[in-house]
């Protein structure tokens with residue numbers, strides 16, 4: 001299919017190592033890899049959990065329950081064809097440099113997503129590690145083409161953030177088609193608590209989050225703001241400004257993003273609908289719902305699907321787009337596997353579930 005040296009690898013089973021396998025994202029990568037027909041699971045590593053069995057942390061991963069987690073270092077990860085890094089931000093750059101150019105490194109953390117070092121420094125407060133191809137294949141690029149083309153044959157991949165995946169896919173069609181204005185985009189998105197990782201935090205205790213919703217990172221300070229702006233700007237071909245407000249929702253997984261943008265002068269409801277239909281008609285994972293049906297997080301739980309709907313609020317002249325994703329699948333682990341498939345020359349959908357878990 002693709003004329004690239006990686007393609008020969010698919011003749012054999014691909015060995016994939018996972019760093020951070022005891023965490024939510026790493027364990028979800030393992031779950032998907034267990035259902036992937038072309039993959040064997042290689043070394044699994046952790047931080048303070050190294051030396052313990054994966055089953056102590058992720059008992060649902062029965063076939064891997066007895067695997068002992070190794071330390072997260074280049075020596076332990078050596079020998080794999082692919083290394084997925086599901087580590088806290090900041091850890092990926094130095095480790096990837098030690099892994100060498102021959103291995104495909106898929107980074108689930110934020111370290112290599114942003115193109116603009118100044119944006120990284122402003123929102124993350126550390127030195128920028130560099131920019132890797134952004135693993136959002138469905139992203140429409142201004143002037144034609146999709147981000148997918150940058151992923152085929154790549155050896156380094158930056159997995160998009162969970163909120164940015166939902167927000168960017170929600171509005172990119174309107175930006176690319178010119179039916180949405182780039183200024184004053186507003187996004188309010190709710191996330192399940194697994195988005196915060198499993199490290200203990202008081203605010204994540206059941207007693208704190210159950211039966212309640214609360215915003216955080218309000219006022220343009222959340223670190224996903226520049227990533228959402230970056231993706232939408234790439235679709236629009238000019239700078240897009242976004243007010244982004246994340247919200248914590250009392251559910252284990254899922255993101256529901258509601259994004260609104262000024263409609264371009266003369267944009268009609270049918271032109272808006274056509275932009276979204278055209279954008280995603282051939283995308284295996286991005287599903288524009290029939291008119292009148294709206295996305296629900298339950299419908300995408302456990303799957304790599306994105307459910308979308310769009311409407312024109314003619315009274316105020318704004319386009320309203322809503323997207324639902326599973327933060328741990330299309331928002332992280334599924335995107336990692338989808339990007340891996342593309343980089344290796346495998347069919348893009350291999351090993352990725354399209355069916356959700358509702359009710």
Ligand SMILES: NC(=O)C1=CN([C@@H]2O[C@H](COP(=O)(O)OP(=O)(O)OC[C@H]3O[C@@H](n4cnc5c(N)ncnc54)[C@H](OP(=O)(O)O)[C@@H]3O)[C@@H](O)[C@H]2O)C=CC1
Pocket residue numbers: 019020021022023024025026045046047048049050072085086087088089091108109110160161162194195196197198199327328331332
């Ligand atoms: N959760 C989500 O929805 C999403 C997560 N991501 C990203 O994925 C990455 C992992 O997130 P998540 O799984 O949620 O986090 P968790 O806290 O659940 O897991 C973190 C993992 O990293 C390991 N770890 C922590 N510190 C170190 C260290 N110093 N050296 C080596 N290993 C370490 C942990 O091991 P140990 O068990 O020993 O502590 C654990 O395996 C993050 O960058 C996150 O932003 C991206 C998109 C969505």
Ligand SMILES: CC(=O)N[C@@H](CCC(=O)OP(=O)(O)O)C(=O)O
Pocket residue numbers: 108109110160161162163191192193194195196197246248
């Ligand atoms: C609910 C919650 O806390 N969500 C996290 C985002 C999820 C995440 O892990 O961020 P990345 O996708 O950039 O890795 C947050 O707001 O920081």
